[in-house]
Amino acid sequence: MNHNLPTYWRAGSWxxxxxxxxxxxxxxxxxxxxxxxxxxxxxxxxxxxxxVNSVLLILGVGGLGAVLAIPAAWVMANARIPARDxxxxxxxxxxxxxxxxxxxxxxDLLEFAGPVQRFLRALTxxxxxxxxxxxxxxxxxxxxxxxALVLYPYLYLLARTAFLxxxxxxxxxxxxxxxxxxxxxxxVTLPMARPAIITGLALMGMEALGDFATVSYFSVPxxxxxxxxxxxxxGSLNAAAKISAMMLLVVMLLISMEKYSRRKQQLYQKxxxxxxxxxxxxxxxxxxxxxxxxxxxxxxGFLLPSLxxxxxxxxxxxxxxxxxxxxxxxxxLVVSGSAAAIACFIALFLGVYQRxxxxxxxxxxxxxxxxxxxxxxxxxxxxxxxxxxxxxxLLNELLIHWHQSPIGLIFSGSxxxxxxxxxxxxxxxxxxxxxxxxxxxxxxxxxxxxxxxCSPQEMVKRVHLPLIRKGMLAGLLLVFIEGMKELPATxxxxxxxxxxxxxxxxxxxxxxxxxxxxxxxxxxVLVGLVPLIMLNRSLERQEQQ
Amino acid sequence: xxALNITELACAYDRSARKSxxxxxxxxxxGVNLAIEDGEIVCLLGRSGCGKSTLLKAIAGLIxxxxxxxxxxxxxxxxxxxxxxxxxxxxxxxFQDYALFPHLTVFDNISFGLKGAFGQxxxxxxxxxxxxQDMLQLVxxxxxxxxxxxxxxxxxxxxxxxxxxxxxxPSILLLDEPFSNIDSQVRQHLVxxxxxxxxxxxxxxxxxxxxREEGFAFADTIAVMGQGRIMQQGTAFDIYxxxxxxxIADFMGAGNVLPATIEDxxxxxxxxxxxxxxxxxxxxxxxxxxxxxxRPQMVALSAVDKSEGSLTQASTDTFPQATITRQQFMGKSIxxxxxxDCCQGSYQLVAEHANPVAGNANVQLNIIPHDLVLFDADGLxxxxxxxxxxxxxx
Numbered sequence: 001m002n003h004n005l006p007t008y009w010r011a012g013s014w015x016x017x018x019x020x021x022x023x024x025x026x027x028x029x030x031x032x033x034x035x036x037x038x039x040x041x042x043x044x045x046x047x048x049x050x051x052v053n054s055v056l057l058i059l060g061v062g063g064l065g066a067v068l069a070i071p072a073a074w075v076m077a078n079a080r081i082p083a084r085d086x087x088x089x090x091x092x093x094x095x096x097x098x099x100x101x102x103x104x105x106x107x108d109l110l111e112f113a114g115p116v117q118r119f120l121r122a123l124t125x126x127x128x129x130x131x132x133x134x135x136x137x138x139x140x141x142x143x144x145x146x147x148a149l150v151l152y153p154y155l156y157l158l159a160r161t162a163f164l165x166x167x168x169x170x171x172x173x174x175x176x177x178x179x180x181x182x183x184x185x186x187x188v189t190l191p192m193a194r195p196a197i198i199t200g201l202a203l204m205g206m207e208a209l210g211d212f213a214t215v216s217y218f219s220v221p222x223x224x225x226x227x228x229x230x231x232x233x234x235g236s237l238n239a240a241a242k243i244s245a246m247m248l249l250v251v252m253l254l255i256s257m258e259k260y261s262r263r264k265q266q267l268y269q270k271x272x273x274x275x276x277x278x279x280x281x282x283x284x285x286x287x288x289x290x291x292x293x294x295x296x297x298x299x300x301g302f303l304l305p306s307l308x309x310x311x312x313x314x315x316x317x318x319x320x321x322x323x324x325x326x327x328x329x330x331x332x333l334v335v336s337g338s339a340a341a342i343a344c345f346i347a348l349f350l351g352v353y354q355r356x357x358x359x360x361x362x363x364x365x366x367x368x369x370x371x372x373x374x375x376x377x378x379x380x381x382x383x384x385x386x387x388x389x390x391x392x393x394l395l396n397e398l399l400i401h402w403h404q405s406p407i408g409l410i411f412s413g414s415x416x417x418x419x420x421x422x423x424x425x426x427x428x429x430x431x432x433x434x435x436x437x438x439x440x441x442x443x444x445x446x447x448x449x450x451x452x453x454c455s456p457q458e459m460v461k462r463v464h465l466p467l468i469r470k471g472m473l474a475g476l477l478l479v480f481i482e483g484m485k486e487l488p489a490t491x492x493x494x495x496x497x498x499x500x501x502x503x504x505x506x507x508x509x510x511x512x513x514x515x516x517x518x519x520x521x522x523x524x525v526l527v528g529l530v531p532l533i534m535l536n537r538s539l540e541r542q543e544q545q
Numbered sequence: 546x547x548a549l550n551i552t553e554l555a556c557a558y559d560r561s562a563r564k565s566x567x568x569x570x571x572x573x574x575x576g577v578n579l580a581i582e583d584g585e586i587v588c589l590l591g592r593s594g595c596g597k598s599t600l601l602k603a604i605a606g607l608i609x610x611x612x613x614x615x616x617x618x619x620x621x622x623x624x625x626x627x628x629x630x631x632x633x634x635x636x637x638x639x640f641q642d643y644a645l646f647p648h649l650t651v652f653d654n655i656s657f658g659l660k661g662a663f664g665q666x667x668x669x670x671x672x673x674x675x676x677x678q679d680m681l682q683l684v685x686x687x688x689x690x691x692x693x694x695x696x697x698x699x700x701x702x703x704x705x706x707x708x709x710x711x712x713x714x715p716s717i718l719l720l721d722e723p724f725s726n727i728d729s730q731v732r733q734h735l736v737x738x739x740x741x742x743x744x745x746x747x748x749x750x751x752x753x754x755x756x757r758e759e760g761f762a763f764a765d766t767i768a769v770m771g772q773g774r775i776m777q778q779g780t781a782f783d784i785y786x787x788x789x790x791x792x793i794a795d796f797m798g799a800g801n802v803l804p805a806t807i808e809d810x811x812x813x814x815x816x817x818x819x820x821x822x823x824x825x826x827x828x829x830x831x832x833x834x835x836x837x838x839x840r841p842q843m844v845a846l847s848a849v850d851k852s853e854g855s856l857t858q859a860s861t862d863t864f865p866q867a868t869i870t871r872q873q874f875m876g877k878s879i880x881x882x883x884x885x886d887c888c889q890g891s892y893q894l895v896a897e898h899a900n901p902v903a904g905n906a907n908v909q910l911n912i913i914p915h916d917l918v919l920f921d922a923d924g925l926x927x928x929x930x931x932x933x934x935x936x937x938x939x
Contacts (some may be wrong), residue, residue: 167640167642168645169640169642169644169721170640170644170645170646171648172605172607172631172638172640172644173638173640173644173709174646175605175630175632175658176605176629176632176634176636176638176710176711176715177635177710177713178632178655179631179632180630180632180659180711181630187657188646191646191648191649192646192647192648194648324773360661
């Protein structure tokens with residue numbers, strides 16, 4: 001049923017959508033512009049290394065992530081082990097850990113002066129680095145390990161769900177057709193989970209590609225660091241845009257991979273839901289291997305780093321607890337809070353448009369507004385810079401033209417940039433949240449309220465809004481949290497001397513002084529835990545059904 | 546030799562019960578005896594929760610029995626001491642949700658059990674191809690070998706599942722509610738067709754269902770399951786017409802129950818009057834109060850001409866008159882609910898008959914003489930059996 005929304009609503013939807021999509025357009029246009037000297041120079045010299053490093057990073061994180069996550073996912077879906085209920089959510093927690101914090105902590109533990117190597121030297125009597133070889137953590141390999149440790153939960157969650165949704169009868173069928181349990185896993189269980197696994201790998205790949213903090217800390221040059229160097233170091237928007245566009249291509253490749261497998265997944269998973277799950281009883285060494293594997297992930301990815309942070313907090317409390325901390329905290333709050341509110345408003349606007357205006361094009365605005373989520377933070381930052389700088393210049397020229405004094409860079413030079421960037425990047429979360437709660441509102445309610453005399457706006461206010469309030473709140477919270485944690489775009493776009501909690505923690509990491517930023521780091525971890533708790537709740541509810 | 550032989554099987558679901566000494570309360574199955582001959586199709590009929598699925602799992606090798614044994618072609622495959630893994634049993638299984646592998650084509654699904662590095666029966670790819678084609682021909686799906694399961698209808702998917710199981714030449718085929726997801730219009734046809742395939746391939750089958758009609762149509766003999774054991778095994782006709790206990794009688798179809806006492810070898814007296822039996826009754830039960838179980842189609846009705854109050858010539862006995870409270874046209878027959886007031890109280894009966902009786906009419910009831918079914922106070926069939934009834938109610 002088509003409800004005629006007023007013109008301002010329809011036009012507004014498209015305008016908002018285009019505004020949120022403008023960074024992508026700007027980026028593509030800028031990238032297509034003729035290459036400047038700097039880009040040619042980079043192309044001739046180091047860019048190949050950067051590309052190779054980025055690709056190796058994606059492949060390495062994916063490969064190691066698969067090795068870590070898939071066995072854990074299978075165990076959690078199928079086997080009965082002690083503390084299974086707790087492990088189920090503990091295994092997701094590493095997602096809350098900022099990768100640069102983990103990178104710092106493991107460097108501290110594993111470098112030459114760290115406790116592990118000191119212990120080795122004490123044990124063996126070696127005295128200098130020349131006496132033995134120990135893998136260098138500040139390397140591509142180190143970055144792969146660190147990123148895999150915090151990103152594997154994406155794959156774990158998807159694979160576990162896929163394993164859970166597989167019908168037991170398919171496994172039984174393969175056994176009766178002659179497969180041993182192990183053969184059955186490789187011939188049936190794993191291939192049937194393949195779409196979910198590829199989706200998980202694509203998500204991990206996108207995160208790994210967009211990572212700036214870890215590779216920068218480990219001094220591994222990748223496409224991400226190249227964007228920073230070209231813009232912050234050389235001030236070349238053109239070169240930065242070109243490199244960003246390259247990353248965009250990789251992202252598109254990963255997304256199409258993800259989309260393709262999601263489609264297949266629907267065909268693969270149609271559990272009738274009639275059977276109850278029976279957990280496998282592991283025994284002997286396999287039981288201990290399963291327990292050890294899952295706990296290793298939780299300890300390395302979350303518990304150990306958290307403990308170290310708490311230890312820093314206690315040991316350096318007086319030095320680190322300062323009023324500056326509150327200032328950064330308030331900066332983070334204000335910027336993320338406003339972005340969350342705006343994103344939610346946009347989500348509601350576009351969601352209602354899409355629901356009430358049933359034309360073939362009405363789905364487009366919400367999709368356009370969601371593209372930002374797929375962009376790596378630094379790519380998006382470059383994309384945001386282009387239109388904002390342009391409007392600043394335009395505005396100042398106009399003012400001069402009208403014989404007024406120019407007001408400077410009010411868009412690109414202020415925290416407004418950050419808010420805009422966060423809205424572009426995270427609106428998708430709010431849009432998704434609103435869309436799914438609107439989707440649960442039965443269409444017959446629309447017909448009922450319209451036949452009872454509501455105008456479309458009245459219906460939205462009296463029927464839809466009360467019903468989707470929870471979804472909107474969730475969207476608000478999620479955008480807020482994403483904003484609090486955001487680092488790569490913030491580093492590129494923040495005004496001079498403007499620090500958020502995330503940039504502060506990263507600054508201290510870069511300065512080898514994380515000890516002094518322990519409170520801020522812990523706040524980031526705790527904030528990051530909130531969406532995981534929400535996610536876990538909804539998963540549990542799903543399982544109970 | 547029996548394709549399947551189950552002796553005194555007991556299974557428990559609870560883990561602790563399986564490990565320690567299991568009490569009877571924990572047992573899902575107890576004292577199950579079942580034999581299936583080569584090429585025979587047996588239907589395991591029972592309500593949900595009666596232990597059918599557990600029995601199938603035990604036969605497939607997914608559950609270890611608490612006691613008792615399962616033999617396949619004389620080879621013991623399950624006992625409390627040892628359970629042979631499913632892949633070594635040579636069993637085929639058809640599932641309610643078909644359980645086709647969604648990532649494989651029809652061809653790869655059917656050849657799943659023929660391929661791979663699994664020991665002795667390695668075949669050349671030409672042999673595999675030939676076998677798959679034969680199977681497709683058999684289940685009438687020739688030419689669909691490159692399709693994926695999701696491109697097939699429910700009935701087609703079930704045929705692929707049959708082909709996949711049969712390609713492996715199983716010694717017995719287990720069918721777990723295979724028709725419950727099939728449209729009712731095609732179901733009957735598919736039931737007949739798959740029965741013909743099994744008969745043609747001379748495969749023994751154990752068919753599990755809760756639907757009487759499917760069981761009647763598909764199986765040679767029926768085993769009625771209830772309360773974790775097999776209550777009666779025999780042909781559908783025998784079980785329907787001489788059920789061992791009230792539970793089975795009700796499960797096989799609706800019936801009327803009247804208090805009755807045995808008069809002599811061929812007569813019982815009921816509130817309706819004396820009813821005749823075509824088979825001798827167990828006279829030693831004479832005098833005890835029993836229950837007479839009468840199928841609706843054995844109750845004949847005839848209209849009473851009120852004005853004359855005389856009887857039509859069909860019913861010369863002294864059955865009392867009754868009133869029809871409701872009539873329902875069922876297609877093949879007409880179902881009438883009858884209210885009857887007579888000497889010892891009021892009774893509600895159900896009759897099924899071919900020809901309509903004028904609505905709301907007073908009718909004359911007549912029980913057609915047949916092999917009467919009588920139950921004693923424990924709900925057991927009061928008929929004298931050739932062999933003693935050893936699995937009596939507990």
